[in-house]
Every structure is written in structure tokens, then in C-alpha cells.
Amino acid sequence: MLLLLRxxxxxRFDPTLCLFAREGPFLDHVPADIPVVALGKETRWDTPAxxxxxxxxxxxxxxxxxxxxxxxxxxxxxxxxxxxxTRTPLLIVEEAVQSMELPTLNRPKFRRAxxxxxxxxxxxVVAPSPCVAADLRKEVAVRARRFDVIPNxxxxxxxxxxxxxxxxxxxxxxxxxxxxxxxRLSPEKGQAEPLQSADLG
Numbered sequence: 001m002l003l004l005l006r007x008x009x010x011x012r013f014d015p016t017l018c019l020f021a022r023e024g025p026f027l028d029h030v031p032a033d034i035p036v037v038a039l040g041k042e043t044r045w046d047t048p049a050x051x052x053x054x055x056x057x058x059x060x061x062x063x064x065x066x067x068x069x070x071x072x073x074x075x076x077x078x079x080x081x082x083x084x085x086t087r088t089p090l091l092i093v094e095e096a097v098q099s100m101e102l103p104t105l106n107r108p109k110f111r112r113a114x115x116x117x118x119x120x121x122x123x124x125v126v127a128p129s130p131c132v133a134a135d136l137r138k139e140v141a142v143r144a145r146r147f148d149v150i151p152n153x154x155x156x157x158x159x160x161x162x163x164x165x166x167x168x169x170x171x172x173x174x175x176x177x178x179x180x181x182x183x184r185l186s187p188e189k190g191q192a193e194p195l196q197s198a199d200l201g
Contacts, residue, residue, distance in 0.1 A: 001017070001069065002026055002029055002030065003153040003154075003155055004153060005017065005030065005031055005034055006031055007153075010033070015034055016034065016035045016036075016037060016061070016063070017030060017034050017035070017036050017037070018036075018037045018038075018039065018054070018057065019036065019038050019039065020039050020041035020050060020073070021038055021039070021040065021041050021042065022036065022038035037057060039053045039054055039057075040053065047076065050080075051076060051079055051080050051083060052080075052083070054076065054077065054080035054084075055080040055081070055083035055084040056084075058080060058081060058084035058086055058088055059084040059085070059086055062088070063088055064088075064089070065088070065089045065090075065091060066081060066088055066090045066091070067092075067093070068090065068091070068092045068093065069092070069093040069095070070093075070094075070095070070096075071094060071098070071101075071115060074092040074093075074094065074118060074119070074122075075114055075118045077090065077092065078090065078092070078118040078119075078121050078122060079118070082121065089123040090121075090122045090123050091122065091123060091126055092118075092119065092122045092124075092125055092126065093126045093127075093128075094119070094125060094126070094127055094132060094136060095127070095128055095132065095152070096132070097132060097135050098112075098115065098135060098136060098139070098140045099135050099139035099140055100187065100190070101187075102115075102140070104186070104187055112140060115140065115142065116140065116141060116142055116143070119136070119142045119143075119144050120142070120143050120144060120145070122144060122145070123145065124144070124145070124146040124147070124148050125142065125144040125146070125147050125148070126147075126148045126150050127147065127148070127149050127150075128149070128150065128151055128152045129149060129151070130149055133147050133149055179194060181194060
């Protein structure tokens with residue numbers, strides 16, 4: 001989201017960043033010209049109030065388009081958009097493989113039904129890869145009006161700079177192959193699969 005906010009053409013877009021709460025390690029990196037609106041969420045019990053505040057914000061500001069990311073945020077945003085009665089175009093981005101993530105959540109059947117209800121009401125569901133889009137269609141049975149596949153943004157200059165630095169790791173000097181993976185240590189990220197499939201004998 002930060003990359004998107006940094007690189008949006010200000011001659012074409014006038015973005016506002018809306019957060020559940022004004023907190024997090026990346027808050028200081030939000031571009032200075034971006035208004036930040038916090039909805040005051042502190043606990044899960046604040047969700048009804050957050051819905052009302054977001055619906056009021058949409059009704060008051062009448063944005064041309066809303067972009068939302070991550071499943072809980074997407075569900076809240078779809079509900080708030082409908083409460084606002086504005087019919088604002090809504091793009092929701094899903095980056096997780098939900099057929100793997102849903103079973104790890106409380107009340108997975110309810111969450112699956114809510115996800116299906118919400119995503120069907122978006123103008124477009126955006127996935128970062130064809131596999132994520134296919135998982136939503138087939139495994140989770142999401143029927144969206146439109147699916148789009150848009151890869152995640154990367155900052156090539158920063159990657160080139162990092163690539164020129166010599167990494168330090170505890171396996172320096174070892175003749176064994178070094179395998180690097182990236183991702184959060186949670187089941188849906190599949191970090192265990194390379195180890196399970198590797199021939200460690």
C-alpha cells in the first residue's frame with residue numbers, strides 16, 4: 001500500500017488512506033501529502049462502530065473508487081459501502097490462499113459464507129496471481145462480478161541496492177545448498193512444504 005501511495009500520479013489521483021487505527025511500524029512512512037483517517041478500532045467489539053464511521057466517511061466524501069486489502073478489512077469495507085447507499089465502485093484485493101487460511105480461523109464456515117457474500121458485491125476482486133484467483137473461484141466458490149490478476153508491486157531500485165550488499169548468515173562457508181524462503185510463519189504460507197518435500201536423507 002505504501003508503494004502504491006508513493007507512486008500514484010497526483011495529477012490523476014487524490015488518495016486518502018483510511019486505517020482501522022492510527023498505529024503500526026509503517027505509519028511514519030506514509031507520504032506527507034496523504035490524508036490519514038483513523039476509524040478508532042481498538043478491539044473486535046468496536047467493529048459495529050467502525051462500520052458506521054466508515055459508511056459515514058464514504059457518504060460524506062463520495063470517493064470515485066475504494067481500494068481495500070485483506071479479507072477482514074474487505075468484508076468490513078463491503079458492508080460499510082452498502083450502508084453508505086452511495087454505490088461507490090469497490091476494488092478488493094485478496095492475497096491469501098483462502099482454502100488454506102479459512103480452516104485456521106474460528107467459525108470457518110461462517111467466515112467462508114461472509115467472504116462469499118462480500119466478494120460477490122465488489123466491483124472487482126484483485127488477486128496477485130492466477131493461483132490465488134483460481135483458489136477463490138474453485139475452492140472457496142467466490143462468484144465475483146469480475147476478477148483481475150495484478151502482481152504485487154516491487155521497488156526495483158531498492159532490490160538492486162540490497163542485491164549489491166553481501167548478506168551475512170550463520171551458514172557462511174558451508175558446502176551445503178542454501179535455500180531461502182520468504183513469508184510469515186503461519187500454516188497458509190506453506191513454509192513447511194519445502195522441508196516436507198525435500199530429500200533430507
